[in-house]
Amino acid sequence: MEELLETKPLREKIADKIRTDIIKGVYKDGDRLVEPKLAEMLGISRTPIREALRQLESEGFVEIIPRKGAIVKTMTLEDIDNLYVIKANLEGLAARQAVKYIKDKDIDEMSKINQRFFYIANKSSDIVEEYLKYNIDFHNIFIKLSHNEKLVEILEGLSKNFQRIKGMLITKTDRALNAYEEHNEIIKAFKSRNEELVELKVRWHIENSWNFIKERMTNYGH
Numbered sequence: 001m002e003e004l005l006e007t008k009p010l011r012e013k014i015a016d017k018i019r020t021d022i023i024k025g026v027y028k029d030g031d032r033l034v035e036p037k038l039a040e041m042l043g044i045s046r047t048p049i050r051e052a053l054r055q056l057e058s059e060g061f062v063e064i065i066p067r068k069g070a071i072v073k074t075m076t077l078e079d080i081d082n083l084y085v086i087k088a089n090l091e092g093l094a095a096r097q098a099v100k101y102i103k104d105k106d107i108d109e110m111s112k113i114n115q116r117f118f119y120i121a122n123k124s125s126d127i128v129e130e131y132l133k134y135n136i137d138f139h140n141i142f143i144k145l146s147h148n149e150k151l152v153e154i155l156e157g158l159s160k161n162f163q164r165i166k167g168m169l170i171t172k173t174d175r176a177l178n179a180y181e182e183h184n185e186i187i188k189a190f191k192s193r194n195e196e197l198v199e200l201k202v203r204w205h206i207e208n209s210w211n212f213i214k215e216r217m218t219n220y221g222h
Contacts, residue, residue: 014042014052022061022072023164029074033062060161077217080165084210087158090151091139092203095186098145099195106141107190113138114187117180131176132163138183142190142202165213175212182208 008016018038021027033053039046053070056062063073116134136159143155182205189201 010044010048011051011055014038014044014048015055017042018052018056019059019061019160022056023160027072029072031072032068033070033072035069059157061164075165077214080213080217081210083158083161083165084206087155087162088203088206088210090155090158091143091206092199094143094146094148094151094155095190095202096195096199097148097151098142099190099193099198101145101147102142102190106145107187110138110141110183110187110190113141114180114183117176117183121177121180131179135179136163142186175209178208178212179205 018027018033027033035046035049035053038049042049053062053064057064057070057073060079061073062070064070113134116130117138120130120134143152146152182201186198186201186205189198192198
């Protein structure tokens with residue numbers, strides 16, 4: 001617990017820990033996050049716990065209900081649909097803006113990351129953590145190359161919610177192989193330096209991801 005007192009402000013450290021536990025499924029939809037219990041577990045006072053929970057509420061991970069306290073917010077199909085609409089449009093815009101800045105070495109790096117997708121797509125064990133890591137790394141290359149600071153900031157905020165969504169549902173290799181193939185299409189589009197094509201391919205890839213997750217959520221009764 002001493003690590004919580006280092007580097008970041010205590011509120012952010014606690015928020016990071018609880019957020020990670022939600023993403024990993026330690027806390028499920030609707031679970032109560034009891035302040036006294038969290039304070040005892042972390043060996044700290046309730047005040048920074050309360051501040052961390054408010055931060056997580058603003059991020060959409062937690063819902064604070066009067067006389068009941070904080071619970072893990074249930075994500076509905078409508079919630080996720082709205083997030084994906086924003087993500088598809090904003091990442092498509094970032095990709096379009098990145099075309100004028102992207103270099104061959106950046107495209108090569110995207111290809112190397114995508115090879116990791118091919119590797120994990122052929123694994124039989126759980127792939128959630130690897131999937132999330134390499135997917136973020138791949139997308140961040142062109143997002144950051146947009147050189148649009150406000151756009152990067154908004155997409156970084158959205159990324160936390162998408163880790164939760166994918167962490168809940170991507171436990172098999174079926175989506176990883178499709179993501180690998182779709183990433184290859186994005187790489188080809190960047191090689192062409194065609195802004196419109198790049199934007200279309202990124203939006204198409206994100207829409208495919210949403211359709212996959214929506215189908216799984218429907219099948220799992222979410």
